[in-house]
Amino acid sequence: MTEVGKARKRKEDARLLTGRTQWTDNLRQPGMLHVMFLRSPMAHARITGVDVSAARDLPGVVAAFSGQDFAAEQGSLPCAWPVSEDIVIPDHPPMAVSEVRYVGEAVACVVATDRYLAADALEAIEVDYEPLPAVLDMNEALAPDSPKVHEAGNQAFTVKITSGDVEAAFRDAPVVIDRTYIQQRLIPSAMEPRSVLATTDGDSFTLWSATQIPHVLRVMLAVVTGIPEHKIRVIAPDVGGGFGSKLQVTAEEVLCLLLTKRLGKPVKWTESRSEGNLTVHHGRDQIQHLRLAAEADGRIRGLQVELLADMGAYLMLVTPGVPLLGASMFNGIYKMDAYEFGCTGVFTTKMPTDAYRGAGRPEATYGIERMMDELAAELRLDPLEVRRRNWIKHEEFPFTTISGLTYDSGNYEAATDKAMALFGYDKLRAEQADRRDRGDPVQLGIGVSTFTEMCGLAPSRMLGAANYGAGGWEHGSVRMLPTGKVEVVTGSSPHGQGHVTAWSQITSDALGVPFEDITVLHGDTAIAPRGMDTYGSRSLTVGGIAVLKACDKVKDKARKLASHMLECSPDDLDFAEGVFKVKGTDSQKSIQELAYAAFTAHDLPEGVEARLDSDATFDPENYSFPHGTHLCAVEVDTETGMAKIRSYVAVDDVGKVVNPLIVEGQIHGGIAQGVAQALYEEAVYDAEGNLLTTTMADYLLPTAMDLPDFVTDRTETPATSNPLGAKGVGEAGTIASTPAVVNAIVDALRPRGVHDIQMPCTPERIWRALR
């Protein structure tokens, strides 16, 4: 039975394909009421009065509340990552009480018998605002005379990391490249809008939420509301995508819990998409100032990174940590002698930012991969050649980088060779030269991204060193049932990744039990009581390994029982295909027979309990470092500014693969989101701080028409930080693809004097850059 490595079709699909789904908004409880929030239309204002009385009198309205009504019990939304000594973590009331700091911040709510009636009642609430100046530009926000978002000022934190002699690296450097790149603000846009359902029996509380983090959420809800942790059960039922946006402790989750507590009735809130665009945390939003010093032959001497990172109005769960997840990644796959990273977190009157697919690593990878192309252009070298002269060679692993991480394994040469062959690199370069010579109005550009990233968040001791408020372990348990079937319980919390299928494959191989005989339970703190949830491409490399370790323990127990029943020493038993066999005989017991024997407990050896199950936690020693080479060919119409991806090749090394079908799907979707940042998406605020991109008509998510078919392949260099050799795959595509696309566009236009286009590279921006 070799399940690991097999392209198993997913167990999850049938339900999802036939509409038998448990999205939070599908769920109902008897007597359930509907919640709607009134949200600030002002980017920054003092609240001088809220009158909800007229709303209370409307048909179907059960209650209406202002922030003041919850001021004593709503607490402050948590920030779990105080990244520096100087960090300012402002009070963040779930419902604003005295001041609003971004458009969309909740100021009041209505609870009604029907969501249409709740929406009607919002109209009847009166709020008096005294406008305060909006703070929108990070550079202006840091000026001494800027209006303040918070009393303490607009600087959230500063961080500086230095390694090697940076001054020496830049002194007399033959080449210095100096660039500023803007990581625009993005809206994660999971297809399922957020939804929360909370209920109480008067003593305990159950909260269903479209969340990636039921376990973290439970702890945080207890801390924020004061409701004891053991009285709160959190369930993440079917969750329709997250991409980091559901890695959050939201105002609406806290308030639904407090509303059900106050009213004694089940309450449900589901956001509209336009409400979500305003109030689901945003991603990216950095200004990157980069300086790179190199020798005349292209070898890098040193790199300086200075970031401004827009926090938005408050620090949410991991807001300040996101740019710092890039701190060790700007050096990418390259060797250098000196490195400096500085980051200033800045408050503005916008929706807070937080994790979005890749979280810090896409920003860093964009920076270095764009700079490598600039260096190549400066030296008139092929972009792949300049990378080759700098990257860590496969025989040099494990390699400790200038920023202090130890990359355990990799083979950049192999991935690049494979990608070049699939892409037809030399042929496309020849076509590019031909089009340039002919002065073709449609120019061809070739974009390179040879990326790595750190994922599998994360070794607890490293998280502790980074002052993160929790560990990075994961938990799994495995139970053999009396009939020989298996229940796996995982602390990972899937929302599209296919954990049920992949964990079944791992368990099938480990225990020798058929794939079909395994079920995987997750996403409910009462059923899976221990977990650290799903984000940072951590589920397989941490959670999957915890399941594997639990299987090993089950096998050890089974071996003891088998040796007793077969009257032999445990060492005389061979285990294969789910059967313990006494060496050199036909005497054997299957693991299913042993499960039944454990259940009946008629004849158990000394010290063996009446159950064949176990559990384990896994805490990796290191991150995992997926890498790969992505190549993108873009046709740019110099007359219209339209950029169209002609071909895209991705060769990824995610180590050992459990399910190639799922891995390919993750890469496809990841690339699509990175391409979307390069070409389409941007959250735009106007000069008063109003979000203009509140709908899917304004915020351009790519359609099937906008994306090409992606060619994907893999190399397989096993990770050494876990027994499977697996690396994470959830974010790699997104991290790699954005610079590949922009490098291609700039490559197409470089003979015309273009060396940057600000993302998203819209036809207008490209057209203007050419004039």
Next chain:
Amino acid sequence: MPRIAVTVDGVKYEEEVEPRLLLVHLLRERLGKTGTPVGCDTSNCGACTVMLDGKSVKSCSVLAVQADGCDIVTIEGLGANGSMHPMQQAFHEEHALQCGYCTPGMVMAAIDLLRDNPDPSEDAIREGLEGNLCRCTGYCNIVRAVRRGAQEMGQAVRTP
């Protein structure tokens, strides 16, 4: 309140509805047909696509009163005798879904596009699905699934 009669997935319903009630809310909130999800409020995402008298519509953009007298098929009514429709099966085979939230609408739109073009090219499929957004798959496997589904459905017609 207006009284309407609709057939949904083969079952007849008579309901009194507010004129402003959206078809998707009639389906989800009144009839318990939660297989059809809502993904946006501007008819961009297509997650709520259903068949209305044989043609795909975004049920967030149709009032329940407009569906009076109509025959509606949702994702829950696609399969027959406990087995999946060939298009649903093709989505499974090609791993054309991850979180699955867009999937009901995507499957409906795919079936509808084959009505006009039973043997669509990749470009025709991409064009036909332009009104349905997916955030997980990058569409590659959805396109493959629709091609497979088209082949299966073509064969199903030809096989007596």
